[in-house]
Amino acid sequence: MFIHQSYAYAMLRPLQQAIRAQGGEVCWFLATDEVDPGFLTADERRLMSVDEVREWQPHAVLVPGNVVPSFIPGIKVGVFHGFNSGKINSRGREDHFEIRGCFDLYCTQGPNTTAPFIELAKQHGFFDVVETGWANLDPLFTPCADNPYLDASDPRPTLLFCSTFSQKYSCAKKLVPQIEALRDSGKWRILVQFHPKMEQQVIDTYKGMQNDSLTFVETDNVIPLLQAADLMLCDTSSMLLMFLLQQKPVVTFNTQTPQPHLLNVTEPEQIAGALDLAHSHPAELMAAIETFSNQLHPYRDGRSTERVLVAVNNLIESGLGHLKSKPLNLIRRFKQRKSLGYWRW
Incomplete structure (x- = not known):
């Protein structure tokens, strides 16, 4: 290895x-x-x-x-x-x-x-x-009975926020106010996970945002995170593709390659509404996710x-x-x- x-x-x-x-x-x-x-x-x-x-x-x-x-x-x-x-x-x-x-x-x-x-x-x-x-x-296709990121006592939907490390593509720094607003709304249970090469200053910013509604996660195994979340907010990180294979929706911010299987937004102010729409699982979006998954990784055995x-x-x-x-x-x-x-x- x-x-x-x-x-x-x-x-x-x-x-x-x-x-x-x-x-x-x-x-x-x-x-x-x-x-x-x-x-x-x-x-x-x-x-x-x-x-x-x-x-x-x-x-x-x-x-x-x-x-x-x-x-x-x-x-x-x-x-x-x-x-x-x-x-x-x-x-x-x-x-x-x-x-x-x-x-x-x-x-x-x-x-x-x-x-x-x-x-x-x-x-x-x-x-x-x-x-x-x-x-x-x-x-990913095997249920994890002792998933540390699940909280049966919290009925709120779980949002996973991920971002790549490249300053050209990363949305982490740009979306700090929006993530704070989502956290303060109390509507979501938010898990934050970044690429290991993410700028330390950005990591420290999000660590400082932690409370009962937001948790910053450092791990060498993202599978339990993907299983625990109901939807994802992301940029171009390839983790979003893994997430889609679970037939769960993803909202992207200024992704390089907008596609029917993604809900992409171009302005920070559009994020909250896009998350609400994604969480409603619109039929057209979910059908596009299924079609895309079969081309990306048809193996769920x-x-x-x-x-x-x-x-x-x-x-x-x-x-x-x-x-x-x-x-x-x-x-x-x-x-x-x-x-x-x-x-x-």
């Missing part, structure tokens, strides 16, 4: 559980200082260096991120850290479909991502694509983990002989060696 952020723990643990159930062994490598080792449990083994990884010789490296070094042994599997939220990178391309020459296999989430990746596989020739569903979502492992094991057994060599990517490889302080060959 090769991870760059703490949220990757929860994303990979369903896979870890399934691998162990099959008699396999799992180790973790924390690739950046942004990963909190305190989230590792007592029974999880951490490899402390690249040398330890190379000595352990993994058969496969599962990565919920964009890159993985070529000097890490094993087939490289992209399992994604989110859905395609339509974000455009500095090259003017959708970041979700950016091919960086690192992976041998992409385990895609549903038809609307599988088709583009298959076309990219034909174009590049150095990776396979298998539609498996997103293993991270298996727990909680068995995407099994499909990922089948795809990985098939590639391990068949080998990489049918694939072209990956591009040299000399600059990226140098940066990866520099970031990990590894210069052996």
